[in-house]
Amino acid sequence: MSRFLFVVPPLVGHINPAAGVAAELAARGHESAWACADPGLVRRLAGAGAVVFPCAGPVPGEGEGLRPPDLRGPEALKFLWERFLVPLAEDMAPGVRTAIDAFRPHAVVADQQALAGGLVAELLGVPWATSASTSAEFTDVLAGMPKVADWLAGLLRTLRTRVGDPAGTADPRFSPHLVLAFSTPELAGADAVTGGRIHWVGPSIAPRPAAPGFPWEWFDPARLSVLVTLGTANTDVGARFLTECLTALRARADRVQAVIADPGGVLTADGHDKDVLVLPSVPQLPLLERVDAVVCHAGHNTVCEALWHGVPLVVAPIRDDQPVVAGQVTGAGAGIRVRFGRVTAAGLGSAIDAVLHEPGHRAAAGRVRTAFRAAGGARAAATRLELLAGRAPSKEAP
Template sequence: MSRFLFVVPPLVGHINPAVGVAAELASRGHEPAWACADPGLVRRLAGDGATVFPCAGPVPGSGDGVRPPDLRGPEALKFLWERFLAPLAEEMAPGVAAAVGEFGPDVVVADQQALAGGLVAERLGLPWATSATTSAEFTDVLSGMPKVAEWLDELLAGLRNRVGDRTGSADPRFSPHLVLAFSTPEFVGPEARTGEQIRYVGPSVADRPAPPGFPWDWLDPARATVLVTLGTANSDVGARFLTECRAAVRERADRTQTVIVDPAGVLDRAGEGEGRGDDKGVLIVPSVPQLPLLQRVDAVVCHAGHNTVCEALWHGVPLVVAPIRDDQPVVAGQVVEAGAGIRVRFGRVTAPKLGAAVDAVLHEPGYRFAAGRIRTAFRAAGGAPAAATHLEQLAIGTPAKETA
């Protein structure tokens, strides 16, 4: 039996993929544990029985970590690193070190945005793996922005000097031992980053707690179903987009039905009621059991969040993507290049353009064919079981092997 310490940021989309891997390791007799700045979030996603070591650190949406909703591009990237990722690394580092001392892991599994995991593991001489829950870092997205790349290198060097091994050389985003990429080259594209330690395992899709009370009987199996969601971290900017989406799908209510996820209640539900559909073929709910719902969905409209995109493509569902910030433009580009969806402009798209995009992915067969191709590649990559096998090999000192 080996022990694995998962170091994760307080972000649902980064914890969920690791949950499936941790569960797979536990089923094989290993012992997983967690280090996070929000232990309650980990237990909600991984189960009440999860062993979680608390760390200090900012939680998104609170204090200085509240990002201006209109921030985009390089300025948004700078805000993310200076106001969240770098402070998170520095504040988590003591808690990660304490967790290592108490738990005694054989391997540290560090999320790509929980930099303290890799930095502390390197300083303490422990083998560590990177959990890469977005494919954006596997393309050279900063090649056209050399000054931004230089600034980021300096920021990472400063973090190493403060909380890591000053004599070390590893990029804390990419373990020299093992990088688990929860995607595939077929989706990332022909320029996908490769290396002896990089293993493309595909999405980690596993059962997870679902919100109760979803009105399954509202869905008509004879009609096409569309899911509209902006994930868990974009409710501050979603009002206009969701309003345009509702207008677009209402015009198609004679042939489609649409579930809109509205966690912040930004849509006027007058005459509808929360969790009830209106006479325009629209159901507005604060949350959905996304994985089982995707089994019954024909198209997804989303913000190009990596988890939502991968879970949709895991089910062979084509997409309309409207990236907002961070890695989302890169992921949206991968969807389009793969032929599995259409990109629209989040801040400017209108109901007619959204409606035309939804019609296209629903009725033009090329999009569904491409989504099916990615689905096949994702499932062949192995997912959580493949990731667990690579981690087992790292724990016993065996180099990770390519999987068929």
């Protein structure tokens, strides 16, 4: 039996893929623990019995570090790194070290945005893998912005001197031992980095806890169905977009039903009826087995879960890696991109009609689905981690 410590940020889309891998490792007789700034979130997603070492650190949506909703482009990237990722790494580092000392893992699995995982593991000499829950970093998105690339490199060097080994050389976003990319080149594109320590294992899809009570009998088999979701971290900017979606879908109510995830409550006054179902949260994975199209923000998790089921998408990227992921969707032919801040109900309606009725998008989504399932997902990731742990020194980790 080997022990694995998962170091994750307090973000649903980053914990879910790791939870699938941890479940597969448990099924093989291994033991896992977690280090996170939000232990309650980990236990909600990975199971109430998950062993979680609490860490300090900012939790999105709380405190004074809230990102201005209209921040975009390089300024959004700067905010993400300076106000979230770097503070999170600095705050998490002591808790990660405590977790390693107490749990004594044979390998650390560090999310690409939980930089303390790789830096502290390198400092203590513990083999570590990168869990890349988005494929955006595998293309050179900063190639046209050399000053931004230099700024980021300097930021990472400074961070290493504060929480890691100043003599270390590894990029904390890319383990020198193993990088698990939870996608495939069929979606990420021909320019994505492959080979060596990088293994494209496909999405880690596993059953997850879901509250009972979803009205499955509401679906009308005579109509197509659409899921609309902006994820869990965009309630601050979603009101206008969701309203335009609602208008577009109501105009197609004779032939389309819609389920809209509305965690911010901006549409609750509209109520539930036979055409549109508005809920604060939805059982996304079971719904993806039922719906015919998805309208979303191009979050990597949502995109991969939709394409795992062969469901085409309308993508409206907001910020961070979402424009890159949206480009991957359209590059693969599996969906249509619209402008989040400017699209109208008419434009959304045309895009929804296209992915529902033009067969090319569904065929492309099917091709990605085939590639995803062939890659192995959580099983392939677990096998790679077993090999990594097997290369650990025979004595227990320090």
